[in-house]
Amino acid sequence: MKTYLVTGGAGFIGSNYIHHMFASYGDAIRIINVDALTYAGNPENLTAIADNQGYTFVHADICDKEKMTAIFAEHDIDIVVHFAAESHVDRSIIDPEVFVRTNVLGTLVLLNAARQAWEMTDGTYPPGKRFVHVSTDEVYGSLTEEGTYFYETTPYDPRSPYSASKAGADMLVRSYMETYQFPANITNCSNNYGPYQFPEKLIPLMINNALQGKKLPIYGDGLNVRDWLYVEDHVQAIDLVCEKGKLFETYNIGGHNEKKNIEIVKIILDTLGEMLPDDDERKNGINESLIEYVTDRKGHDRRYAIAPDKIKIELGWEPQTYFAEGIRRTIAWYFANADWMERVTSGEYQNYYQQVYGK
Ligand code: NAD
Ligand code: TYD
Helix, strand or coil: CEEEEEECCCCHHHHHHHHHHHHHHHHHEEEEEEECCCCCCCHHHHHHHCCCCCEEEEECCCCCHHHHHHHHHHCCCCEEEECCCCCCHHHHHHCCHHHHHHHHHHHHHHHHHHHHHHCCCCCCCCCCCEEEEEEEHHHHCCCCCCCCCECCCCCCCCCCHHHHHHHHHHHHHHHHHHHHCCCEEEEEECCEECCCCCCCCHHHHHHHHHHCCCCEEEECCCCCEEECEEHHHHHHHHHHHHHHCCCCCEEEECCCCEEEHHHHHHHHHHHHHHHCCCCCCCHHHCCHHHEEEECCCCCCCCECCECCHHHHHHHCCCCCCCHHHHHHHHHHHHHHCHHHHHHHCCCHHHHHHHHHHCC
16 A cells, blocks of 8 residues: 655645545555644644544654654655645744754655665665655745746755755755655745645735734735645645656646735735625724735745746646635635634744734
């Protein structure tokens, strides 16, 4: 039976991936999810599949060499899908060290554990073994001119501690492919949105604040551009890379859905207005008066935009979800999971919010 080691499966994209995999393959696969359950990891995200026969949760830090080695010794892992990371730019500006530890060192520990378990005496690997390293378009830097895009061949130019740590991890994966012919792929994806996203990121933060009648803090002039992809489309692309991706290749994942931050916030306000029932007392307060321009993020990258041509041509992947539909689904999920939001924003989140937004 095909066995996956998923790292960071209790986080946003990882949990969507695990749901997608069990929904697609049912009992035909096994998934071992290793997650340290940092502030961003939430076992509640996986309640619906926690009792699946094929699911095992291991509470561990990917930097723990012994534990990672033991997982490979205990389970015959075919595919590693490596999501675990510190993932938020603002946190990386406040405290870069943990980013280097988890994103760089953690990736190295996993590469070594997989190589040790998989490499045969002649230096080759059994067919079917694959390490998919999930990375970001932020490693390519910041675009300024409209009509320019990130390609797989774009030179790396990371500019935040987060993107620098992801770039470091990507370079290690590249070096293992070159040096040891280690069977891997790297995927570089644009900004995701959807269910289970922690409300430190733009979209869930704005939804949550608007529903609470709180100000919507827009950094700088609000004209920075991100290329938004619905998370379900991203996890489908990862599944496709695991199934059909050519080993040693990098695939950019994105959907040509560039939007300015201010546009996103206005779409959220409009969509909330449409979706909330007329008798909901929050409805009247949800309007553009909530928007507040605040001090810009340090080193704020101006624009990201992915050219997804390669994955489309080679693997036939294209995103299925228009933004108007994806944002409605996302908002509907946050409506239905108000208690989830309540729980993740109590405690540490309040300190974080105070530190970044000063209120
Ligand atoms: P997330 O912050 O929601 O989740 C990260 C998960 O990793 C959490 O469950 C956390 O507990 C776990 N984790 C953190 N440190 C760990 C450690 N030392 N050991 C084990 N587990 C640890 O992140 P996400 O948004 O789901 O992103 C997943 C991956 O996708 C990351 O590698 C990120 O760089 C990449 N990515 C994210 C986006 C995006 O828009 N969110 C876009 C492109 C790429
Ligand atoms: P974010 O969701 O943090 O993703 P990333 O920085 O990795 O692209 O931010 C998306 C964009 O939204 C980015 O340009 C910063 C901006 N932003 C705000 O204007 N206000 C906020 O409160 C946050 C969290 C982000």
